[in-house]
Amino acid sequence: MNCCNRSATEALAAALLQGLTAELYLTPKPGLVDLWDNGSHADLSLPKMVASIELIGVYFDELTAALAAGAASNELIGLGRIAEERMLARLATNTHKGAIFLGGLLLTASARATDDQPETLRLAVAAVATEIIALRTPAASNGAAARQTYRVGGILAEASAGLPCLFDIALPAWHASITRRADPQRAAFSMLAALMQKVEDTTALHRCGTAGLERLRRDGRMLELLLARDEDPVPLLQQLNLEYRRSNLTMGGVADLLGLAFGYLDFLGEPVRISAEQAATLDSR
Template sequence: MTFNRPEERIASLAVEAMLHEAAAGPKPGLVDRYNNGAHKDMDLFTFCSSAAVLHPYFSSMTETGFHFTGSDLLNLLRQIRPIGIEAEKAMFEATSGINTHKGLIFSLGILCASAGYLLKNETPGKNITGDDLCGIASQMCRGIVERELAVSNRKQTHGEKLFQDSGTTGIRGEAEAGFPSVTGSALPALRRSAGEWNNRLVDILLLLMTEVEDSNVLHRGGTESLKRVKEQAGEALEAGGSGNLKGREILHRMDRDFAERNISPGGCADLLAVTIFLYKLENII
């Protein structure tokens, strides 16, 4: 990376990934440039307003990773947590209290810090890959599922309740494991893909929907909704995906169906944004 302030460029890529994910479509049940999916309290402009205020926080987390000097990367997570909390406050202020990007502040924040850390500590001249970044993220999040999703006496969040009821670990589990749905499936598929950028992104979303135990879907509709999401996403891919007329017909049908059933695969949408970020970062870092 040859520019003077790499943390600014990395933060810009994080925001760009959020905006590209939001705009890509049609995305069944999700906010995109066509409609609001299963959401009545937000639209594409809400997502744009949210993303627009997050750049300085991603930049700060990248810089924190660059200047981190400890040997235990758990401490790097502790150092960026206060920055993430401030980012959430800025998001809620920009959206009048609507949670658009809380999950991505966590995921992309960790990966920005990982990028900063590797920029300083990786062998000079070595290309840094998405797999490298996710490996650092995994070390930063070591034990986070047990620490944050275990039984407690306080009121449980949706994620904690899902973990207790079904063992679903959500985005914390993805991060602790090094984002396996991204490194093992979505990112390699995006590298191999060709054609119109929008169609490539929608097809990666469909791929994630066939594989991920999406905690948003489980929270809204349980295991039957999750099964429905996986089956219909697989059907759309088998029909040729977003770039194929039949695949697109299935996508629009899914979009109507998910909106009616209040199904929103938001976990997969976040992982799509993570995939976009890593894909773009690999090509400049």
């Protein structure tokens, strides 16, 4: 990796951390940790998620250094595994496991891409994902069980296809909303609505089966229509959160891709600065 690519990869790493923070602070989010509550996650909390993002920062530093040194793919996979083990040891639960995979994938692809065009990056993502999936040792997980039980591709298929939910779903939803009404928080909810309708969310499948995934699709469409009518999304999202908590439904895959989208937008020079103060103001309306 030359110095220019290294600089771009380091900038992307910093942006991805900002994206994870923006996703965390976006409030309210049905079934997910935010400033209002812990969603459908009894084992998670806002401070724990903040600490998790700090740990991912350590992993990104390690990864960018390894990429600069020309580390082999097996070594890069090992760094991701160490990051997961460190997260579990420090926090005693799975906080940002999906973000470790997706963030590591995008950073590695960025380092290997021949230019900074989105289409080039997409192709690099697909190539890196195919290589990583072929080399990694399959591990038992809730996501793996859901993929097998419900015959969906989940995050692995998404990665192998070059992250279409990022490039074809989330980013267009953001830009369409910003063009229509220059409100970053509404645009963030537009991305959430779009992703809820498209992501093969294995967390929802694991928790609530096909009915859970169908519920995400239906609610995402409802949120999209509400935003198109310029209505306030907060009452609906608060009600959905209460219902998701009662049914133990959540959407970890959607959250992972939403954070990735926030980070990539930040990298492109379109930062989504959702602070704790802004989100609290939104939630109090």
